[in-house]
Amino acid sequence: MTTPRRLRQVAAAAILATLLSGCDRHTQDDPPPPAIRPVLTTVVTPTTADVFGPFTGTVEPRYQSTLGFRAAGRIVTRDRNVGDQVVAGDRLASLDQTLPRLALMSAQADLANAQAQLSNAVATLARQRILIQTGSVAQSQVDTAVAANDTAEARVNQTKAALQKAQEQLGYTDLNADHDGVVTLYSAEVGQVVSTGQTIVTVARPAIRDAVFDVPDDLVGAVKPGAVFAVSLQADASVSASGAVREIAPQADASTRTRRVRLTLTDPLQAFRLGTTVTITLVRPISPRFTLPATAILEQSGKRFVWLFTTGKTAERRAVTLAGPPDAHLGESIAPAHLPSDEVVVIDGLAAGDRVITAGVHSLTDGQTVKLIGD
Secondary structure: OOOHHHHHHHHHHHHHHHHHHHHHHHHHHOOOOOOOEEEOEEEOOOEEEEEEEEEEEEEEEEEEEEEEOOOOEEEEEEOOOOOOEEOOOOEEEEEOOHHHHHHHHHHHHHHHHHHHHHHHHHHHHHHHHHHHHHOOOOHHHHHHHHHHHHHHHHHHHHHHHHHHHHHHHHHOOEEEOOOOEEEEEEOOOOOOEEOOOOEEEEEEEEEEEEEEEEEEHHHHHHOOOOOEEEEEEOOOOOOEEEEEEEEEOOOOOOOOOEEEEEEEEEOOOOOOOOOOEEEEEEEEEEEEEEEEEHHHOEEEOOEEEEEEEOOOOEEEEEEEEEOOOOOOOOOOOOOOOOOOOOEEEEEEOOOOOOEEEOOOHHHOOOOOEEEEOOO
């Protein structure tokens, strides 16, 4: 016999079964809620300056002289060292003077001999002129005495010139600085036999200094005459100066395919000594632009778009403009010449602080709910 309590339990179970079956039918009929898409993003910041470089160069003098002896001989002294400061007239090196001194002594002896012959010729001519007046000698003898006198005078002049040359040759054994400057290079050593005009020493004028560096041939179009570069010491970047482009090599080096560029330093500090290694950069102001990974760009119907991660955690499509190719005439580009191939430059359509989705841009829809990876 069924008790009332038993009947109540059966009725409750039947009602619960009915409710559960109704919930199952409702779940099967409604579509599932859309999945929240995890995305990779980056927050963009504008770039307002384009940095061309950096390049490594050296400080060199604008003016320098390569000096050599005006006579051949063997070097016996080197009176200065590389880096020494010299003034005009200082002796830099000297040759062995043995042979020039012997030549000078020979020239002096020749001059004394010529002067003695001239004295004899003058006396002979005077006697012949006295005798011709008394008719003791013929006119031909007087003419001979005149010719001998003229020859002796010419011989004296010749030996005087030879003596002067010998004295100059002796002076050529000393190599002197012809202007104030700094010794930057010696190309010969003591004991070496050198020829006339061979380079012995290089003297630079440090008053006007250049910063010299090499630019790849395909980037030289960005270097314009008069452009002002920032030049800093490689050993201490806080020590800097400015330099204006003075000269660009007309041809590229055959082996390195680079062009040599010379900058005139403006009021450089003493730290910019000749031979110092420097870092050279060119900072040019540009309109604001944003660098993004190439994977962030969506191309549709010839237009470019990016997906923004909005504050409502949805994807929003926005049209953007990318930087153009280099200008063939100006040698300039809106995009940096050193930009990697996997990056693009956006010049319009973005603002500072925008969060751009950088992956999976082809599978997003406008307004789709997204979340940051890791949230």
